[in-house]
Amino acid sequence: MDYKESGVDIDAGNEAVRRIRELARGTFTTGVLSQIGSFGGLFRPDLSGLTDPVLVSSADGVGTKLKVAFRTGRHGTVGGDLVNHCVNDILVQGARPLFFLDYVATGRLSPRVTADVVAGMAAACVDNGCALLGGETAEMPGFYADGEYDLAGFIVGLVDRPRIIDGHDVAPGDVIVGLPSTGLHTNGYSLARRILFEQLGLTVDSVLKELGGSIGDELLRPHCSYLRTTWPVLETGAVKAMAHITGGGLTGNVPRVLPEGCTARIDPDTWPVPPIFTFLRERGDVPVDEMYRTFNMGIGMALVCAKADVSGVIAKLIGGGEVGAAPIGEIREGSPAVEYAHWDR
Amino acid sequence: MDYKESGVDIDAGNEAVRRIRELARGTFTTGVLSQIGSFGGLFRPDLSGLTDPVLVSSADGVGTKLKVAFRTGRHGTVGGDLVNHCVNDILVQGARPLFFLDYVATGRLSPRVTADVVAGMAAACVDNGCALLGGETAEMPGFYADGEYDLAGFIVGLVDRPRIIDGHDVAPGDVIVGLPSTGLHTNGYSLARRILFEQLGLTVDSVLKELGGSIGDELLRPHCSYLRTTWPVLETGAVKAMAHITGGGLTGNVPRVLPEGCTARIDPDTWPVPPIFTFLRERGDVPVDEMYRTFNMGIGMALVCAKADVSGVIAKLIGGGEVGAAPIGEIREGSPAVEYAHWDR
Numbered sequence: 001m002d003y004k005e006s007g008v009d010i011d012a013g014n015e016a017v018r019r020i021r022e023l024a025r026g027t028f029t030t031g032v033l034s035q036i037g038s039f040g041g042l043f044r045p046d047l048s049g050l051t052d053p054v055l056v057s058s059a060d061g062v063g064t065k066l067k068v069a070f071r072t073g074r075h076g077t078v079g080g081d082l083v084n085h086c087v088n089d090i091l092v093q094g095a096r097p098l099f100f101l102d103y104v105a106t107g108r109l110s111p112r113v114t115a116d117v118v119a120g121m122a123a124a125c126v127d128n129g130c131a132l133l134g135g136e137t138a139e140m141p142g143f144y145a146d147g148e149y150d151l152a153g154f155i156v157g158l159v160d161r162p163r164i165i166d167g168h169d170v171a172p173g174d175v176i177v178g179l180p181s182t183g184l185h186t187n188g189y190s191l192a193r194r195i196l197f198e199q200l201g202l203t204v205d206s207v208l209k210e211l212g213g214s215i216g217d218e219l220l221r222p223h224c225s226y227l228r229t230t231w232p233v234l235e236t237g238a239v240k241a242m243a244h245i246t247g248g249g250l251t252g253n254v255p256r257v258l259p260e261g262c263t264a265r266i267d268p269d270t271w272p273v274p275p276i277f278t279f280l281r282e283r284g285d286v287p288v289d290e291m292y293r294t295f296n297m298g299i300g301m302a303l304v305c306a307k308a309d310v311s312g313v314i315a316k317l318i319g320g321g322e323v324g325a326a327p328i329g330e331i332r333e334g335s336p337a338v339e340y341a342h343w344d345r
Numbered sequence: 346m347d348y349k350e351s352g353v354d355i356d357a358g359n360e361a362v363r364r365i366r367e368l369a370r371g372t373f374t375t376g377v378l379s380q381i382g383s384f385g386g387l388f389r390p391d392l393s394g395l396t397d398p399v400l401v402s403s404a405d406g407v408g409t410k411l412k413v414a415f416r417t418g419r420h421g422t423v424g425g426d427l428v429n430h431c432v433n434d435i436l437v438q439g440a441r442p443l444f445f446l447d448y449v450a451t452g453r454l455s456p457r458v459t460a461d462v463v464a465g466m467a468a469a470c471v472d473n474g475c476a477l478l479g480g481e482t483a484e485m486p487g488f489y490a491d492g493e494y495d496l497a498g499f500i501v502g503l504v505d506r507p508r509i510i511d512g513h514d515v516a517p518g519d520v521i522v523g524l525p526s527t528g529l530h531t532n533g534y535s536l537a538r539r540i541l542f543e544q545l546g547l548t549v550d551s552v553l554k555e556l557g558g559s560i561g562d563e564l565l566r567p568h569c570s571y572l573r574t575t576w577p578v579l580e581t582g583a584v585k586a587m588a589h590i591t592g593g594g595l596t597g598n599v600p601r602v603l604p605e606g607c608t609a610r611i612d613p614d615t616w617p618v619p620p621i622f623t624f625l626r627e628r629g630d631v632p633v634d635e636m637y638r639t640f641n642m643g644i645g646m647a648l649v650c651a652k653a654d655v656s657g658v659i660a661k662l663i664g665g666g667e668v669g670a671a672p673i674g675e676i677r678e679g680s681p682a683v684e685y686a687h688w689d690r
Contacts, residue, residue, distance in 0.1 A: 033399060033506075038601065039589055040401040040435040044506065047398070054378060055400075056385040059446040059481045059499060067487065090385040101404040103448065103497035136404045136497065141535055142412065143495060150488060152448035152481065154404060154499035161378075161389065190486055244384055256383065 012109050016137060019115040023122040027132040031098060034133075041133035043099050045158055052161035056095035060085045061152050063247075064189040065219070070148055071204045072216040075113050078151060079120030081186050084225035085246065086155035087128045088301065091227055092242040092257070094165040094234060095157030097130035103152040104137045107144035117151065128227050130155070165234070167241030167257035167304065170331055174240060175310045176254070176264060178271055178328035179230070179317065181300030183221030187247045188295040192219065195284035210275045218276050226301045229320040233303075238313050241304040251293035254302055255336035263334030267343035270328045274298045292340065304331060354484065357454045361482055364460040368467040372477040376443060379478075386478035388444050390503055397506035401440035404499045405430045408592075409534040410564070415493055416549045417561040420458050423496060424465030426531050429570035430591070431500035432473045433646065436572055437587040437602070439510040439579060440502030442475035448497040449482045452489035462496065473572050475500070510579070512586030512602035512649065515676055519585060520655045521599070521609060523616055523673035524575070524662065526645030528566030532592045533640040537564065540629035555620045563621050571646050574665040578648075583658050586649040596638035599647055600681035608679030612688035615673045618643045637685065649676060 034042035047053050062078050062085075069078045079102075087097050102121055104114060114137060125132045144150065184192060196202045196215055204216030211218045233239060241257040254264045277298065281291050291297060305313045310327060317325035329343050379387035392398050407427050414423045424447075432442050447466055449459060459482060470477045489495065529537060541547045541560055549561030556563045578584060586602040599609045622643065626636050636642060650658045655672060662670035674688050 033509075038511070039437045040403040040440065040500075040502070042438065042509065043400045043402065044397070045400060047392075052389065053392070055388045055390060055443070055501065057388065057444065057446055057478055057499075057501065058385040059448050059479055061448060061450060061481055061483045061485075063483055064485050064488070092384045093387065095385065098400070099402065101402060101499055103404050103406060103499075105406060105495055105497070133402055134404060136406055138406045138408055140406075140409050140495075143409070143489075143493070148488070150450055150485075150495055152450070152497045154402075154446055154448075155385075156400065156402065156501055157385070164378075164387065166383070 012111050013139065016109055016111040016114045019111060020118050020137065023118050024132040027122050027125040029129065029131045032131045032133060041099065041101065043131065043133055045098055050160040054159050054161050054164060056090040056093050056157045056159055057155065058086050058089040059152060059154050060089065061150070062186050064193060065186050066149070066151065067193060068189070068204065068216065068219040072220065074220060075116035076120045077220050077222050079117045080124035081223040082151055082153040083121050083124035083128065083130070084223045085186050086153045087130065087225045087227050088244040090155055090157040091230065092165065092244050093159060094163050095159040096227070097128055097155055097157040099131040099133035099156055100125055101133055101154045102135035104135065104149060105140055105144065106149040107141055107146060109139045124225065128225055165239055165242050167259055170240050170259055170262050170304050172262060172331050172333045173307055174304050174331040175307050175327050176266060176329040176331065177303040177305065177310065177313060177317070177325055178299040179226060179301040179322050180271070180324035181245065181296045181298055182224045183274070183276065184219065185223040185246070185296055185300060191294055192280055195280055200283060208279065210279050224300065229317065229322045232320050233313050233316040236316065238305050238309040239303050240306070243302045245296040245299055245302060249293045249295055249297065250299060250302065251338050254338050258336040260336070261333060262331050262336060264329055264338045265332050265343055266329035266338055266340055268340055270343065271298055271326060299328065302328070354454060357456055358482070358484060360456040361454055361459040364456060365463045365482065368460070368463050369477040372467050372470040374474065374476045377476045377478060386444065386446065388476065388478055390443055395505040399504050399506050399509060401435040401438050401502045401504055402500065403431050403434040404497060405434065406495070406497050407531050409538060410531050411494070411496065412538060413534070413549065413561065413564040417565065419565060420461035421465045422565050422567050424462045425469035426568040427496055427498040428466050428469035428473065429568045430531050431498045432475065432570045432572050433589040435500055435502040436575065437510065437589050438504060439508050440504040441572070442473055442500050442502040444476040444478035444501055445470055446478055446499045447480035449480065449494060450485055450489065451494040452486055452491060454482070454484040469570065473570055510584055510587055512604055515586050515604055515607050515649050517607060517676050517678045518652055519649050519676040520652050520672050521611060521674040521676065522648045522650065522655065522658060522670055523644040524571060524646040524667050525616070525669035526590065526641045526643055527569040528619070528621065529564065530568040530591070530641055530645060536639055537625055540625055545628060553624065555624050569645065574662065574667045577665050578658050578661040581661065583650050583654040584648050585651070588647045590641040590644050590647060594638045594640055594642065595644060595647065596683050599683050603681040605681070606678060607676050607681060609674055609683045610677050610688055611674035611683055611685055613685055615688065616643055616671060644673065647673070
C-alpha cells in the first residue's frame with residue numbers, strides 16, 4: 001500500500017501499513033501477480049470462455065454512515081458496507097468482481113482504527129471472491145476532525161459482452177422482483193441522523209422498542225452483497241434488468257435501467273417496510289414521496305424479468321438465500337419513472 | 346423535514362452531475378461502452394496483440410496540496426495532479442491507462458468548484474488517452490469545512506505480461522536516469538505549508554525573488570505525466586525498472602523497484618535542485634536527509650537501464666521531450682536502499 005509521509009507519525013504509519021498488508025494478502029486470489037508495495041497492483045484476469053471481455057468499474061463512498069461509526073466507536077463494518085456497495089453496483093450489469101482498491105483519509109492516523117476499517121473491507125472482499133489489490137492511506141492534518149476519516153472504494157469486475165445486463169429488452173408486462181435490504185444500507189444517513197439525533201435528541205445507545213434494539217445497531221447494519229444470492233439466477237439469463245437501490249431510492253434507481261417506452265409501477269404494499277423507515281417517516285414528519293426517493297424502504301435490489309420467468313426466478317433466488325424475494329410491481333407503457341400504486345395482479 | 350434541509354442539496358447535485366457528464370463524455374475513448382449514469386462504467390479493452398493481458402491499478406489522493414487550491418481559490422489544476430499521479434504509478438510497471446474514476450467529497454456542494462475540479466481531471470484524461478469512466482460525488486454535511494473537499498482517483502491500465510517492468514533484472518553496474526519534476530508534484534505539502542505559512546508567515550500571494558513568482562503559483566504547479574515522454578523508450582524494452590518519486594522521495598521510492606542484492610548510489614550533484622526545495626530546506630531548517638525522504642528534490646521519475654543502453658535511452662527521452670533527462674547514479678551491490686554520494690563516472 002502506498003503511504004504519504006506528510007506530517008505523519010511514521011511509526012503509526014508503518015504499523016498501519018504492516019497490518020493492512022497482512023489483511024490484504026489474505027484476500028489475494030489467483031489473479032493477483034503483484035506484491036503489496038508495488039506502485040500499481042497487477043491482476044491477470046481469467047479470460048477463458050469469454051468471447052468479448054468487458055471491464056465494469058465503479059467508485060463509491062460510505063457517506064455520512066461513517067458518522068455513526070465515529071459515534072459508536074465501532075469501525076469494523078463500514079469497510080464491508082463500502083465493498084458490498086461496489087460489488088452490487090457492478091453486479092447489476094452482470095459482472096463479477098476481480099479486485100477492489102480503497103482510499104482511507106484521516107486527519108491523524110490511528111493504526112487500530114485503520115486496521116479495523118481495512119479488516120472489514122478485507123473480510124467483505126473474501127466473501128465476494130474479490131482481491132483487495134491496493135489502496136491509499138492518506139494522513140491529512142487539518143482536513144478531518146480528530147478520530148474521523150473518509151473512505152472511498154473502487155471496484156473492477158468482468159463480464160462477457162453478450163451477458164451484459166442493461167435493460168434493453170425490458171418490455172411492458174415484465175415483472176419487477178424486489179430483494180429485501182438489510183437496513184438503510186449506505187443511503188439517507190444525513191436525513192436519518194438529523195431526525196434521530198437532532199430533532200429527537202436520541203443517541204446511538206438509545207434503545208427503541210419499535211426497532212428491537214439500539215439506534216447504533218440499527219444504523220450500522222451492514223449493506224449486504226447480493227452477489228452470492230443472485231448469481232445462480234443471473235446465470236440463467238432470465239434477468240433483463242437489475243437496479244441497485246442506493247441514493248435516490250426506488251424512485252431514482254429503477255428508471256436508470258428502463259428503456260424508453262417503459263415505466264415501473266411499484267406497489268408498496270407488496271413488501272413489509274422495516275420499522276426503522278416507518279419510525280423515521282412518522283417521527284421525522286417526512287413526506288412519503290421523500291421517503292421513497294431518499295431511503296431504500298426495505299428493497300435493496302430490484303430485478304426485472306419476463307412474466308413467464310417470475311416463478312422460476314423467485315424459486316432460484318429463494319434457493320440462493322433471498323428468502324424475501326417477491327414480485328413488487330410491473331413494467332407498463334410510459335416513460336422511465338416509478339409510479340407507486342396498487343398492483344392488480 | 347426533507348433531504349435538502351438535512352444539508353444535501355439535490356438540485357446542486359443534479360447541476361454538478363450535468364456538468365460532469367459533459368466533461369466526462371469528452372474523454373470517452375473507443376473502449377467505453379456505457380452511458381454515464383449506469384451503475385458501473387463499461388470498458389472493452391483492446392487486447393489485440395497481447396499474449397497475456399495484465400491489468401494494473403492504483404488509487405491515489407492529492408493530499409494537502411488541496412489546501413493550496415482552497416487558499417488561492419484555484420481549483421482547475423488539482424484534478425490533473427490526481428490523474429497524472431495515477432498515470433505515473435501504473436506507467437512504472439509498463440502499463441498504459443485505460444480508464445480513470447474519481448471520488449469527490451465535499452461538505453456543501455458547489456457545482457462551479459466541482460466542475461472546475463472535474464474539468465482538470467477530464468483535460469488530463471484526454472492528454473493521457475484515458476477515459477474518465479465514472480466516479481462518485483458525495484455531499485457529506487459536517488465532514489468537510491465550507492469550501493473544502495477531498496479527492497481520490499483510481500486508474501486501470503493494461504500491460505502485456507512479458508512487458509511488465511518490475512526491476513527483476515536490475516544488476517550492479519546499471520545506471521539510474523532521472524527525469525525532472527515540475528515542482529513539488531503532490532508530496533510534502535504538509536511540511537511545505539507549515540514552513541511557508543506558519544513558520545514564515547507568508548501567504549499564497551507572497552512573491553519571492555528566489556522563486557520568480559508567487560508561493561501560490563509555485564505550490565500549484567501541476568504534477569506532470571511522464572506517459573507521452575517516456576513511452577517511446579519503454580517500447581524499446583531497455584528500461585529495467587522505473588520508480589515514480591512520490592511520498593518518501595528518492596529515498597523511499599527507488600528501493601521499491603530494486604531486487605535483493607542491489608542498492609542505489611545517487612549523486613545529488615548531478616541535477617539542479619529547483620529553488621523551492623532549497624528555500625524550504627534553508628528557511629525551514631530541514632535536515633537534508635529529511636528533504637530527500639519528503640520531497641522529490643527535482644526528480645519526478647527514476648529509470649534504471651544497462652550502462653550500454655544509457656546514451657540511447659537518454660537520446661530517446663530527450664527526443665520525447667524530457668530535455669532534462671540525465672544519469673543521476675548507479676546500481677551497486679548491497680541491499681535495496683539509497684545512498685547519496687559522489688558518483689565517480
